[in-house]
Amino acid sequence: MLGMEPQKKKQKLSWNKIKKEGLDLDYNQRFLTKHEADDLLEWFEKNVEYFSGDLAQVKVFGKWHKIPRKQVSYGEAGLSYKFSGNTVPALPWPDQLASLRDRLNEATSNKFNFVLVNRYKDGNDHMGYHRDDEADLEQTAPIASISLGQTRDFVFQHADARRVGSAKRDVPTVKISLTHGSLLMMNPPTNTHWYHSLPKRKNCPGVRINLTFRTMIVKPKL
Numbered sequence: 001m002l003g004m005e006p007q008k009k010k011q012k013l014s015w016n017k018i019k020k021e022g023l024d025l026d027y028n029q030r031f032l033t034k035h036e037a038d039d040l041l042e043w044f045e046k047n048v049e050y051f052s053g054d055l056a057q058v059k060v061f062g063k064w065h066k067i068p069r070k071q072v073s074y075g076e077a078g079l080s081y082k083f084s085g086n087t088v089p090a091l092p093w094p095d096q097l098a099s100l101r102d103r104l105n106e107a108t109s110n111k112f113n114f115v116l117v118n119r120y121k122d123g124n125d126h127m128g129y130h131r132d133d134e135a136d137l138e139q140t141a142p143i144a145s146i147s148l149g150q151t152r153d154f155v156f157q158h159a160d161a162r163r164v165g166s167a168k169r170d171v172p173t174v175k176i177s178l179t180h181g182s183l184l185m186m187n188p189p190t191n192t193h194w195y196h197s198l199p200k201r202k203n204c205p206g207v208r209i210n211l212t213f214r215t216m217i218v219k220p221k222l
Contacts, residue, residue: 113215120210127197143213145185
């Protein structure tokens with residue numbers, strides 16, 4: 001892989017464990033070296049073409065909106081990801097991402113077969129609160145998030161704190177600063193109980209690219 005240092009043996013990761021009520025996260029700030037992360041970011045900026053048109057929209061409260069970022073996805077042949085009223089297809093794995101997928105699978109003992117890539121041009125690009133709990137996802141598998149470029153805040157909010165009325169609870173949010181080359185593992189049952197977002201940040205002028213590796217359910221061919 002371009003800029004990827006050869007791995008002679010399984011990468012041993014040191015984790016910062018973050019656990020709350022229904023929240024289970026593992027964070028490693030140095031999954032990629034700075035050189036690897038720099039090269040991968042440069043490869044994205046020079047080579048990747050993001051979705052446009054209908055594939056760059058989501059449905060919110062019955063209305064279609066252009067997403068406030070750029071997006072593309074890769075994965076095994078025939079896979080697609082349905083979310084917010086849209087379905088994005090898995091493009092064939094580029095060699096760069098296939099190598100990164102294999103390294104990630106080996107380091108975390110998982111079988112990720114799909115990646116959703118989001119590009120945030122600056123702090124105005126963002127992602128609202130949501131849960132990655134779609135039926136196409138393997139619910140017992142974690143979601144792995146690799147960050148490149150600008151450091152951005154990633155915020156978790158408990159579902160009970162979002163309720164309207166007497167059932168609402170005062171559950172503090174959890175905020176993590178995702179840095180260049182870092183890896184965040186969102187382990188079950190996190191997406192059952194917590195929403196997450198990447199809020200706007202005026203003091204973040206740089207480009208950020210995020211890769212969320214997922215394990216999609218492979219349906220048998222009829």
